[in-house]
Amino acid sequence: MxxxxxxxxxxxxARAASRKLSVLxxxxxxxxxxxxxxxxxxxxxxxxxxxxxxxxEARQKGLKRSYLDRLMxxxxxxxxxxxGLRQTAQLPDPISQGDYSxxxxxxxxxxxIRVPLGVIGIIYEARPxxxxxxxxxxxxxxxxxxxxxxxxxxxxxxxxSSLLAKAAYENGIPEGALQFVEFTDRAAxxxxxxxxxxxxxxxxxxxxxxxxxxxxxxxxxxxxxxTGVCHTFVDASADQAMAVDIAVNAKTSHxxxxxxxxxxxxxxxxxxxxxxxxxxxxxxxxxxxxxxxQACAICPAMIPATEEDWSAEYGDLILSVKVVEDIxxxxxxxxxxxxxxxxxxxxTDIRNAHRFQRxxxxxxxxxxxxxxxxxxxxxGFGAEIGISxxxxxxxxxxxxxxxxxxxxxxxxxxxxxG
Amino acid sequence: MxxxxxxxxxxxxARAASRKLSVLxxxxxxxxxxxxxxxxxxxxxxxxxxxxxxxxEARQKGLKRSYLDRLMxxxxxxxxxxxGLRQTAQLPDPISQGDYSxxxxxxxxxxxIRVPLGVIGIIYEARPxxxxxxxxxxxxxxxxxxxxxxxxxxxxxxxxSSLLAKAAYENGIPEGALQFVEFTDRAAxxxxxxxxxxxxxxxxxxxxxxxxxxxxxxxxxxxxxxTGVCHTFVDASADQAMAVDIAVNAKTSHxxxxxxxxxxxxxxxxxxxxxxxxxxxxxxxxxxxxxxxQACAICPAMIPATEEDWSAEYGDLILSVKVVEDIxxxxxxxxxxxxxxxxxxxxTDIRNAHRFQRxxxxxxxxxxxxxxxxxxxxxGFGAEIGISxxxxxxxxxxxxxxxxxxxxxxxxxxxxxG
Numbered sequence: 001m002x003x004x005x006x007x008x009x010x011x012x013x014a015r016a017a018s019r020k021l022s023v024l025x026x027x028x029x030x031x032x033x034x035x036x037x038x039x040x041x042x043x044x045x046x047x048x049x050x051x052x053x054x055x056x057e058a059r060q061k062g063l064k065r066s067y068l069d070r071l072m073x074x075x076x077x078x079x080x081x082x083x084g085l086r087q088t089a090q091l092p093d094p095i096s097q098g099d100y101s102x103x104x105x106x107x108x109x110x111x112x113i114r115v116p117l118g119v120i121g122i123i124y125e126a127r128p129x130x131x132x133x134x135x136x137x138x139x140x141x142x143x144x145x146x147x148x149x150x151x152x153x154x155x156x157x158x159x160x161s162s163l164l165a166k167a168a169y170e171n172g173i174p175e176g177a178l179q180f181v182e183f184t185d186r187a188a189x190x191x192x193x194x195x196x197x198x199x200x201x202x203x204x205x206x207x208x209x210x211x212x213x214x215x216x217x218x219x220x221x222x223x224x225x226x227t228g229v230c231h232t233f234v235d236a237s238a239d240q241a242m243a244v245d246i247a248v249n250a251k252t253s254h255x256x257x258x259x260x261x262x263x264x265x266x267x268x269x270x271x272x273x274x275x276x277x278x279x280x281x282x283x284x285x286x287x288x289x290x291x292x293x294q295a296c297a298i299c300p301a302m303i304p305a306t307e308e309d310w311s312a313e314y315g316d317l318i319l320s321v322k323v324v325e326d327i328x329x330x331x332x333x334x335x336x337x338x339x340x341x342x343x344x345x346x347x348t349d350i351r352n353a354h355r356f357q358r359x360x361x362x363x364x365x366x367x368x369x370x371x372x373x374x375x376x377x378x379x380g381f382g383a384e385i386g387i388s389x390x391x392x393x394x395x396x397x398x399x400x401x402x403x404x405x406x407x408x409x410x411x412x413x414x415x416x417x418g
Numbered sequence: 419m420x421x422x423x424x425x426x427x428x429x430x431x432a433r434a435a436s437r438k439l440s441v442l443x444x445x446x447x448x449x450x451x452x453x454x455x456x457x458x459x460x461x462x463x464x465x466x467x468x469x470x471x472x473x474x475e476a477r478q479k480g481l482k483r484s485y486l487d488r489l490m491x492x493x494x495x496x497x498x499x500x501x502g503l504r505q506t507a508q509l510p511d512p513i514s515q516g517d518y519s520x521x522x523x524x525x526x527x528x529x530x531i532r533v534p535l536g537v538i539g540i541i542y543e544a545r546p547x548x549x550x551x552x553x554x555x556x557x558x559x560x561x562x563x564x565x566x567x568x569x570x571x572x573x574x575x576x577x578x579s580s581l582l583a584k585a586a587y588e589n590g591i592p593e594g595a596l597q598f599v600e601f602t603d604r605a606a607x608x609x610x611x612x613x614x615x616x617x618x619x620x621x622x623x624x625x626x627x628x629x630x631x632x633x634x635x636x637x638x639x640x641x642x643x644x645t646g647v648c649h650t651f652v653d654a655s656a657d658q659a660m661a662v663d664i665a666v667n668a669k670t671s672h673x674x675x676x677x678x679x680x681x682x683x684x685x686x687x688x689x690x691x692x693x694x695x696x697x698x699x700x701x702x703x704x705x706x707x708x709x710x711x712q713a714c715a716i717c718p719a720m721i722p723a724t725e726e727d728w729s730a731e732y733g734d735l736i737l738s739v740k741v742v743e744d745i746x747x748x749x750x751x752x753x754x755x756x757x758x759x760x761x762x763x764x765x766t767d768i769r770n771a772h773r774f775q776r777x778x779x780x781x782x783x784x785x786x787x788x789x790x791x792x793x794x795x796x797x798g799f800g801a802e803i804g805i806s807x808x809x810x811x812x813x814x815x816x817x818x819x820x821x822x823x824x825x826x827x828x829x830x831x832x833x834x835x836g
Binding site for chain 2: 019022023102104108110112115117118196200201215216217219221222223239242245246248249250253335353357358359361362363364365366367368369370372373374378379380390391392393395396405406407408409410411412413414415416417
């Protein structure tokens with residue numbers, strides 16, 4: 001295949017650029033980010049024209065409304081992209097920050113500093129704003145980046161990335177640091193995930209199918225992101241009004257995102273009182289409820305849930321509901337069916353709160369709050385490249401720090417090992 | 419295959435045990451580690467008898483002396499294993515240590531704590547001491563572990579792991595936390611590297627062939643360890659006597675380990691003076707020198723190096739030698755041929771020292787010291803499970819902290835997202 005050689009060339013150029021980028025002063029990186037933001041706004045007409053073509057093709061293919069909405073750009077969304085780049089410029093530069101230092105008995109002075117990962121591959125779907133967000137975060141953290149967006153947004157992504165790369169290179173970013181893959185062929189993903197030695201990590205952002213495929217097949221290390229089968233457990237001692245508010249927010253404020261709730265568990269002691277309240281509130285928001293046998297007995301309007309429902313990431317106004325014996329059963333259910341993303345307990349019992357946080361295995365475990373808060377901005381990191389659901393390297397929202405590695409610097413005066 | 423089901427059963431048992439292990443108090447873990455140490459010493463005769471059978475088989479196969487030495491156990495080596503477990507008991511427990519905390523404007527209280535990775539797979543070769551070392555470090559950091567040693571040490575490893583598991587379970591470690599794979603079939607490695615969802619990480623320890631195979635094929639995340647093509651660059655301004663000492667130590671103090679030097683680079687301005695001194699010192703230690711054209715011109719006794727020499731990890735008393743134009747050429751050579759392990763410069767020029775440390779891409783970059791110091795004990799971590807040569811998750815010597823992940827705990831009072 002022609003694009004195999006082409007991809008390798010891109011990766012080699014990115015690798016060469018990453019060496020220069022890794023030692024670039026913060027001021028240069030920030031100036032480039034501001035210029036990139038300006039380029040997007042000044043040349044928005046170019047982006048919008050490209051986006052209109054993508055939209056037209058998507059409409060012709062009959063893609064559904066929610067999909068078209070993710071794909072669609074307008075002046076305000078372009079301004080948001082630009083604003084994101086400006087915010088990234090303002091964040092502290094993680095590179096060269098020290099995080100360990102020791103003087104050994106033999107006089108060796110050891111310190112560990114933050115360095116870029118090197119070359120990061122981002123494989124993503126529909127949303128064209130990822131192009132700008134990911135490019136900004138990778139450059140700020142001193143990494144070269146290879147972006148591979150979905151075929152549906154190819155014209156929008158190409159327009160955005162060309163503008164960004166031009167502005168970056170004109171402002172001191174080494175040429176090759178920002179690469180965009182124009183090949184819409186799915187095979188390009190497989191080529192990219194086998195560029196071991198040229199790429200340091202691949203971060204997939206998209207649907208469960210894409211992520212699963214990449215995790216199973218990549219020989220480049222992968223950070224798994226963004227699949228979320230999130231639960232809320234309403235304990236016997238819960239403030240029930242609070243529990244309804246939290247559940248409605250976790251389910252309905254943005255159902256398509258990964259930190260939305262998919263399953264609600266309720267303690268059997270309060271199920272008969274709580275579930276009708278929950279059902280009424282969810283009905284107002286047009287949420288379909290799928291209940292276990294006990295839940296359906298209490299609220300006959302619920303659809304009986306099947307085994308598949310407990311591991312479903314609906315991404316939609318659907319909620320599965322299960323009555324559990326006790327907190328132990330709730331924790332077991334969650335640790336069996338969750339994806340390690342975000343889980344919540346609503347309780348007034350401090351012992352149960354503590355136990356839930358200790359024993360539930362997930363990136364973020366909440367007491368009395370909505371799972372919707374799992375997000376780099378909400379956590380105070382100022383930005384986010386994705387939410388890791390794996391345990392290696394990074395877990396939970398990944399900001400600039402998670403795009404770095406470390407290096408030991410050792411100073412001696414001729415020491416040799418005995 | 420029968421062992422496929424068996425492996426899955428082991429992994430599921432380890433996963434279940436890991437849930438209990440993750441919340442076990444430090445005191446229980448430490449007590450178990452001390453009991454494990456005692457079991458090894460008290461029952462050393464069982465281990466030695468098993469080891470003698472392994473050695474006998476290896477002798478019959480005609481395996482070479484250095485190999486037999488790695489395989490061989492005696493009372494003193496068993497005491498060292500026990501001592502390692504006792505030292506691990508004394509190390510601080512990383513679990514539940516906090517490393518980030520914030521109160522957000524909406525009142526949410528966020529903190530991040532250290533948690534175990536979960537289930538760790540260790541795939542290793544010859545040295546039976548890895549069985550005890552790895553088991554101790556994994557248990558102390560709250561992880562369940564599945565050990566898969568090489569077929570040559572199968573009887574020794576089985577004896578050691580049985581004693582360890584018995585002592586552990588009798589002292590409060592949940593059953594299933596310490597698993598040993600008795601299948602010597604190579605296919606067991608491939609089964610193990612595809613237990614996604616049951617294993618959280620695989621750490622291979624062994625030859626380059628084993629590691630390469632696992633990195634290329636595993637669908638479980640891997641931490642790449644221990645391949646070391648390490649360089650020492652002798653700058654024009656170097657203290658030449660110091661440079662000879664460092665080079666001799668880096669090459670000859672333990673040639674088979676990954677932090678030993680494989681290539682020496684020397685600035686052309688001092689090559690004619692320095693190389694004969696180096697050659698004389700290396701001759702005393704019986705080191706074979708393979709030189710570039712310029713090096714051979716200065717020291718005609720050197721064997722001409724081929725392209726393969728620059729990327730060879732000899733693990734033996736062989737050193738490749740290259741004369742370089744300047745520090746820029748030295749850095750380029752290293753970044754092209756190294757494995758990201760350990761690199762050193764010998765110099766009295768502070769600007770070159772700084773530049774070398776900034777621009778060389780490796781886990782550990784030394785000024786005026788031997789690369790042999792890259793080691794968890796020498797760096798002050800008290801223990802080491804391996805030396806990571808990748809950038810993701812951990813880089814350089816990995817101690818207990820590198821066997822952990824994180825978890826966000828969030829406390830609210832009913833907060834929902836706007």
